[in-house]
Amino acid sequence: MKLADGIRKHGFRTWYERELLQSHAHLVLTFLCMIGVFAAFEAMGRNRSWFDQAVDIAAIGLFAAVGIWALRRYLYFLNHAEMTANQADCPQCKFYGSFTLESEDTHEGTVMVCCRKCQHHWKISS
Ligand SMILES: [Zn+2]
Numbered sequence: 001m002k003l004a005d006g007i008r009k010h011g012f013r014t015w016y017e018r019e020l021l022q023s024h025a026h027l028v029l030t031f032l033c034m035i036g037v038f039a040a041f042e043a044m045g046r047n048r049s050w051f052d053q054a055v056d057i058a059a060i061g062l063f064a065a066v067g068i069w070a071l072r073r074y075l076y077f078l079n080h081a082e083m084t085a086n087q088a089d090c091p092q093c094k095f096y097g098s099f100t101l102e103s104e105d106t107h108e109g110t111v112m113v114c115c116r117k118c119q120h121h122w123k124i125s126s
Pocket of ligand 1: 086090092093094095115116117118119120
């Protein structure tokens with residue numbers, strides 16, 4: 001979910017929590033795909049027909065491709081959440097993660113926010 005939509009719908013802290021959960025769900029998928037790759041390698045080592053071995057090779061390719069995709073998504077969501085969280089401190093009063101969304105600049109990829117404690121405005125890039 002985009003930062004502006006997430007803040008508007010759930011607030012920053014819930015958006016951040018969901019980004020981390022989504023990130024780690026992809027990490028779990030990566031782990032399961034690695035188990036699938038190892039299981040397919042194990043099954044391929046036995047004496048079986050050429051068709052079964054072709055299916056094992058296809059499974060290895062499929063699990064590897066999905067695993068690499070899931071690992072990339074894990075790193076993307078994690079980095080995006082952390083980069084945004086590093087900008088969530090109010091520059092004036094240092095209060096963390098408590099702000100309201102003022103505006104969104106989709107061209108720059110930034111959002112203008114306002115601190116709930118001291119009403120200071122600053123820009124967060126996403
Ligand atoms: Zn503040």
